[in-house]
Amino acid sequence: MDAILEMRGITKTFPGVKALENVNLTVRRGEIHAICGENGAGKSTLMKVLSGVYPYGSYSGDIVFEGEVRKFSGIRDSEHLGIIIIHQELALAPQLSIAENLFLGNEIAKNGVIDWYATTARARELMAKVGLKESPSTLITNIGVGKQQLVEIAKALAKDVKLLILDEPTASLNERDSQALLDLLLELKAQGITAIIISHKLNEISRVADSITILRDGSTVETLDTHAGAIDEGRIIKGMVGREMSDRYPKRTPNIGETMFEVRDWVVHHQIHPDRQVVKGVNMHVKRGEVVGIAGLMGAGRTEFAMSVFGKAYGQRISGEVTLEGQPIDVGTIPKAIDAGIAYVTEDRKHLGLILNEDIRFNIPLAALQKVAPNGVIDPHEETVLARKFRERLNIRSSGVTQLTVNLSGGNQQKVVLSKWLNTDPKVLILDEPTRGIDVGAKYEIYTIIHQLADSGRGVIVISSEMPELLGICDRIYVMNEGRFVGEFLGHEASQEKIMGAIMRREDA
Structure with missing residues (x-):
């Protein structure tokens, strides 16, 4: 089977951080290729390089797509060739209809005027391909997350997708919707569409992937061929975290x-x-x-x-x-x-749990500001002491308490949210x-924190x-x-x- 994509020696650096170092990736035409790794391993960064979110010149190395070296200056360049990325945070306009979303920026028009008859007809065709039975006029806000994910895939099909990239596609879905999405991926594969899937759900990867590339600390560890023999989850986890994990859940005597x-x-x-x-x-x-x-x-x-x-x-x-x-x-x-x-840790840490463009020190005291503002004015020294205490207690991996939370991995962002609420001393x-x-290694740490909270007498x-x-x-x-x-x-x-x-x-x- 020939390669549709090769990424050779990809290196990407942010200020003070090398996110990717000499990463190599080969994706065969017509396969589902999974990319695994802990949070912060570089998976999403690699896909942003591929799709032109990080343009040519901001990284080193080569992208070879369909036999030619490509130099994307933006996401439109990659989409023009049929490389479509669906991000974890879906890019849909909630107050527009399914049909309007399917062709947003890619409108069907005659003489500069949208042809609504053709738009609706084409929308019905695309929706049928992904199993959506709603009316094309249904607003996005009125359908669930699982169906919104299908709209994103239909939107990709509208752009004549050749390589579909899905970043954590089932993270927000229940078991039933997840299975339906994976079945759809297998159907698209049968139609000749190549897919790259980033996921922390190893059981899902094992079910659909033909190849699995493991990243760790911004570098390629190995690529596994699932058709060469059964690959157990333990093997994948060892590649991701660099050690054996004998148990996915910590032992506890309640x-x-x-x-x-x-x-x-x-x-x-x-x-x-x-x-x-x-x-x-x-x-x-x-x-x-x-x-x-x-x-x-x-x-x-x-x-x-x-x-x-x-x-x-x-x-x-x-x-x-x-x-x-x-x-x-x-x-x-x-x-x-x-x-x-009572404390509540939201399911949406990026929008409701954190102020992402502020640092760790700013975020942790937010739910109990009085602790760092004894006279009604925030004391920067107290703020720093508090943040350092929780950074050590919850093992928040960062360059320091002044690191912006947007630059932390998902697992470490979650630890900042937990710190914010633990600072309120909840019962x-x-x-x-x-x-x-969150990846398996960080999950284990979160489970350990949950058990410690219960063991301290909390509910x-x-x-x-x-x-x-x-x-x-x-x-x-x-x-x-x-x-x-x-x-x-x-x-x-x-x-x-x-x-x-x-x-x-x-x-x-």
Whole structure:
């Protein structure tokens, strides 16, 4: 099979950091080629070099596509040749329709006027190819993340894609949508489209990839051919982290005490459509020293539940009671929830968890500024001392506390968000998708922190779409579907089959 792409000796340097050093990559025509590595290994940087986000002249080395050396000055140059990249943060306009998004910047027009009949007809063709049954006039904001991902792929097909690059395509998807997306990739491969997929989900890579290139610290470790023999996840992990990982989840002997946190008869109505209930009479409790998971499909209401409990940050017409250590607490606003001892780590760390263009020192005190502002004015010395304490405690890998958070890997960004909320001394910590987009090595560190928090006597609630993760770290798991809790299992009794069984029983009811 001939090579559609070769990247030879790619080196890319940012101020003070060598992101890529002499990276070599060969992708065969018509294959699915996976790229694996820890956060900060250089995967996304390499793909930005390939797609022209980092233009020719800002790196050294050669890009050879379809037998010719290419010198892209921008993303339009690479798209013109059929190299299309879909970033982890989807580039869709939420208030425009599916059809409008499909041809944004690539409009079908006659004499400078958009031909809406042709646009709609072509949109229907492309949507059928990716399995979208919605009307082309449906607004992006009215479809789920899984379907938005399909719109991005249809958009790539509209540009006559030859090489499709997907950066963490299933990071925001539930299991069902992830499987549908992987099936679509295999269909596109059968049609002759080559794909590069960046993913931390090794089970997905093992399922679809023909070749796997492993990066570590900005350099190529090796490329594995999956057709030459079965490749177990342990082999991939060893290449990524440079060591054996005997266990994906840290061992722990829980010390669980009495019930410390309860939510009773919790009802939440939709933020925009108040006649719609999104949380329907939920009851839950968390014991001291316990890690409690909430499983469920995308759209089950897990995030809405968590945010509504945290200072009514989501929803309206909220009713129910929250008690902490036997006493009712007021969670009517976010400051009141924080004062009561509740913290919430958002699933969207880049937009809601951090101020990315500020440094670590700036971000960590944000949820409890009074600790570094004894007289109402921020003391830079106190700010630095606090940041250094958490940098050491959570092992935040950075050049120092003045490093911008935008330049940290995903795992280290997550540790900064955790530090921000641990600084409030919470009694109950709610973690929403705490390891989304984080590599296996950093995940292990986050799991260890979660267990340490529980062992210190706190209650920890973990929302995750990765069932193996919940099974690996939780003492008890609630199952949520369509705004209700439909199952509850002790950690050692739970299984993926039981969790899915609880969901499906509810869906069939």
